[in-house]
Amino acid sequence: MQTKLYKIIVLIVISLLLNKIVVSCKEKNSELKTIRGNQIKIGDELEPNPAILKEIQPYHDSLQSKINEVLSYNPQSLSREESPLESSLGNFYADACYLAVDTVFFKEKNKHIDFALFNYGGIRTMIPKGNVKVEDIFTLMPFENKLVVVELPGSTVQLLFDYLASRKQAHPISGLRISLKNGALVHIKIQGQNFDVTKKYWVLTHDYLQHGGDNMSFFTQPLSLYTSSFKVRDALIGNLKQQDTLHASLDNRFVQID
Structure with missing residues (x-):
């Protein structure tokens, strides 16, 4: 682990030291004269530089204790592969994000978030049995995605449901109870209430998807947009800190009807 972390920090340092630009400055004009660069191969054969290692050791020690x-x-x-349409990991993921943002959102907007949707591909790995460390959550969610809430008309939310029906994947969802039958969603309930295409809904997601990532174009033109102060990773870490044991299970929030 130390060697891996060392290489990451060395890469950052090298990016700052290499490719220096030499500028010839005159009284009135600055003219680029020369660009010099050296290529250093980063691999297993790279030996730690004692001087650099000494310089970064305090940061290494601090980061090591945190992760x-x-x-x-x-x-x-x-x-995430526990079942075709739902996973305990996805349920934990979506519920943790919902709980983190909804409390703040209600205080500021006097409204609750209706439901949450994230993407199956955004979960990058599993959470193994045993103690869950900060490092595990960074591995699970290595991106800097920030949680956002979009206000959508019912007609756009219908496109969201059409997307879920066509993809047939265990996308993390919270606040929804939906059933798939003959390729279409039926019995759609949002916070226990039947979906109403004439209503507007507040939907929690993250900024990558809000910009159309994973072909979720229905998020790109909301009626209004609320950007929270939470990153997905921070919401997951905060939730885990509040419970001695991680409670996650399947609860039939997305099922297939024969």
């Missing part, structure tokens, strides 16, 4: 912090205990291995 090894134990957040909670996970009694079972969690994977």
Whole structure:
């Protein structure tokens, strides 16, 4: 782990030191004269530089202690591939994000978020059984995605449901109870109420998807947009810190009807 972290920090340092630009300055004009660069191969054969290692050691030690912090205990291995339409990991993911943002959103807007949707591909790995560390959450969610809330008309939310029906994947959702039958969603309930295409809904997602990532174009032109102060990773870490044991399970929020 130390060697891996060392290489990451060395890459950052090298990016700052290499490719220096020499500028010839005159009294009135600055003219680019020369660009010099050296290529250094980064691989297993790279030997630690004692001088650089000494310089970055305090940062290494600080980072090492933070990523090894134990957040909670996970009694079972969690994977996004647990079942075709739903996973315990996805349920934990979506619920944790919903709980983190909804409390703040209600205080500011006096409204609750109706439901949350994230993408199956955004979950990059599993959470193994045992102590869950900060490092595990960084591996699970390595991106800097920020949580946002979009206001959508019912007609656009219908496009969202059409997307879920066509993809047939265990996308993390919260606040929804939906059933798939003959390629279409039926029995759609949002916070226990039947979906009404004439209503407007507040939907939690993150900024990558709000910009159309994973072909979720229905998020790109909301009636209004609320940007929270939470990153997805921070919401997950905060949720785990509040519970000694990670509680995640399937609850039939997205099912197939024969």
